[in-house]
Amino acid sequence: MLGRVEWKGDSRVDCFNEAGDCIKIDWDDGPTPVQVVLQMIGACSLADIQVGLKDRKIDKIWIELDGERAKTSPKVFTKITMTYYVEGEAPKKLVSRLVEKSHETYCTVSNMFKSTVEFTSNVVVNGELC
Numbered sequence: 001m002l003g004r005v006e007w008k009g010d011s012r013v014d015c016f017n018e019a020g021d022c023i024k025i026d027w028d029d030g031p032t033p034v035q036v037v038l039q040m041i042g043a044c045s046l047a048d049i050q051v052g053l054k055d056r057k058i059d060k061i062w063i064e065l066d067g068e069r070a071k072t073s074p075k076v077f078t079k080i081t082m083t084y085y086v087e088g089e090a091p092k093k094l095v096s097r098l099v100e101k102s103h104e105t106y107c108t109v110s111n112m113f114k115s116t117v118e119f120t121s122n123v124v125v126n127g128e129l130c
Contacts, residue, residue, distance in 0.1 A: 034075075037109075038067045042082065044109040048102035049084065049095065058088035077113065083122040092130045096123050 004016045011028035025033060042063040050061055061084075068079040086095050099121050103110055110119060123130040 038065050038080070041065065041080065041107070041109045045082065045102045045107045048106045049086070049098050052098040053090055056089045058086065058090060060087040061085065077117045079118040081120045083124065086125045090125050092125045092128065095125050096130045099123055
C-alpha cells in the first residue's frame with residue numbers, strides 16, 4: 001500500500017492513494033488530520049456493519065464517535081466511545097455481534113489503536129438501545 005501527501009499552501013494538503021484518489025484536508029478550515037483519523041475508525045467499522053448485514057433492507061447506518069485525548073503532547077487518543085445507529089430490518093443481536101467482531105477482528109483502523117486506546121461502544125437499532 002502506498003500513499004502520498006502534498007502540501008498545497010497554508011494549512012492545506014492533498015492525500016492520494018495508489019489509484020490517485022484524493023482526500024483534501026485543510027486543518028484550519030475543515031477536519032484536522034486527527035479528526036480524520038477518528039472518522040476513519042468509524043468509516044472502517046461502519047463498512048464491517050454494512051457488509052455484515054448483507055441483503056437486509058437497511059435505511060440508515062451511522063456512528064457517532066467521541067474521542068478523548070491525552071492532555072499533553074503527543075495528544076494521542078486515550079478513549080473512544082462509539083455509538084452505532086442502525087435503522088431498518090436489522091436484528092439487534094446480529095448488529096451487536098457485528099460491532100463486537102468489528103472491534104475484535106475486522107476493523108483494521110481501530111485494531112491499530114486497541115493496545116493504547118480504550119474503546120467502548122453502544123448499539124441502537126430502530127431507536128432501541130441494545
